[in-house]
Amino acid sequence: MIELRKFDLNVEKVLENWEISHAIREIIANALDEQVLTNSTEIQIYKGENGSWHIRDMGRGLSYQHFTQNENKEKLNHEGLIGRFGVGLKDALATLYRRGVNVEVQSSNGKFSLSMESKENFPDLTTLHILVEDKQSGIVGTDFALKSVSTDDMDAAKSFFLKFSNDSLLETTEFGQVYSV
Secondary structure (H helix, E strand, O other), X not given: OOOOEEEEOOOOOOOOOOOXXXXXXXXXXXXXXXXXXXXXXXXXXXXXXXXXXEEEEOOOOOOHHHHOOOOOHHHHOOOOOOOOOOHHHHXXXXXXXXXXXXXXXXXXXXXXXXXXXXXXXXXXXXXXXXXXXOOOOOOOOEEEEEEOOOHHHHHHHHOOOHHHOOOOEEEEEOOXXXXXX
């Protein structure tokens, strides 16, 4: 029998106004940051045969330490990244759980899933936990599998990024870039 360790995210219910697309946006942002940090191949976003949406990067692989809220010195000292503090991932997972999306994560560092569990020594209080399976999955990078996500939700999440738009770059100036809409 595989032993699961419980990692308390210390989250009850948060971000009532966040939609599924906002949560997925955070996962995509993390994958894009990992791609830049590791100079790895393009991230993949696709619908699997079982209907789950996958967001996959080819970086170093998510580990349980990434579920803490903590300034990431590597990200703080690197230009062109989106995330910085470890808040987005926890918020995304809490929102997805709240909205009934089943999340399964595989990385080179283990497998992760979500569950509401009693806090240790406080049985009257339940919080969101990551269930950590230390078994090596043999994959490179990190693969988020999201069940019960519609194509509309995924398209809405991708629309937050110019990278996934069909807009054309018209001009680059000292102040930024201008795109057609």
